[in-house]
Amino acid sequence: MINDLFGGIEPQQTAQEKLAKGAVLLRGLALDKADDLLTAIRHVSSASPFRNMVTPAGHVMSVAMSNCGQAGWVTDRSGYRYDGTDPETGQPWPAMPDSFMAVATEAATKAGYLDFRPDACLINLYEPGARLSLHQDRNERDMANPIVSVSLGLPATFQFGGLKRSDPVQKYALLHGDVAVWGGPSRLCYHGVLTLKEGEHPAVGRMRLNLTFRGAL
Numbered sequence: 001m002i003n004d005l006f007g008g009i010e011p012q013q014t015a016q017e018k019l020a021k022g023a024v025l026l027r028g029l030a031l032d033k034a035d036d037l038l039t040a041i042r043h044v045s046s047a048s049p050f051r052n053m054v055t056p057a058g059h060v061m062s063v064a065m066s067n068c069g070q071a072g073w074v075t076d077r078s079g080y081r082y083d084g085t086d087p088e089t090g091q092p093w094p095a096m097p098d099s100f101m102a103v104a105t106e107a108a109t110k111a112g113y114l115d116f117r118p119d120a121c122l123i124n125l126y127e128p129g130a131r132l133s134l135h136q137d138r139n140e141r142d143m144a145n146p147i148v149s150v151s152l153g154l155p156a157t158f159q160f161g162g163l164k165r166s167d168p169v170q171k172y173a174l175l176h177g178d179v180a181v182w183g184g185p186s187r188l189c190y191h192g193v194l195t196l197k198e199g200e201h202p203a204v205g206r207m208r209l210n211l212t213f214r215g216a217l
């Protein structure tokens, strides 16, 4: 019995860190897929370029965004929502690349969310100085779907808190290839990204890219 060799503990390929009930960090899960994901991001952003959107309060976001899939997350003076059309191009968002779908379903399954089929992926581009303040992902229709978040490029500090904005937050370094998944009891947990530090990543350059997969519609 192979288990006996390891004292009853099964060896795991990916280290799993628990963030909260229903939330895990899968360290390095996307590492061997990173080059394919980066190629696919280039493809998506050539059709729907990264842009800095405006919040309902009129602030220009420091994170630049694009989307792919059946719907994309957008914000403007009228509010936050999902839209099937890219407001910049007037065209549907680019289709979700197969490599995106594959990493999202693999991560969700590993985290215990067995039949997640995302219909939207928000792509965030952080340059040094960009940040994403504490927020909940709450524009999606069905909260039974988890959020799957893939980090590429420069390291960032991820804040993960509770269901109230005032709940204490824990901080985690998110590195190239790391994947975070939150759902179930932690689906509406507040989270954010601290100001990105200056740096140069060998594969990605002077930026961090993040994919968040959602069941939006």
Ligand code: SIN
Binding pocket: 122, 124, 132, 149, 158, 174, 191, 192, 193, 210, 212
């Ligand atoms: C998000 O909350 O939409 C993105 C989180 C991240 O960039 O890690």
Ligand code: FE2
Binding pocket: 135, 136, 137, 191
């Ligand atoms: Fe979010």
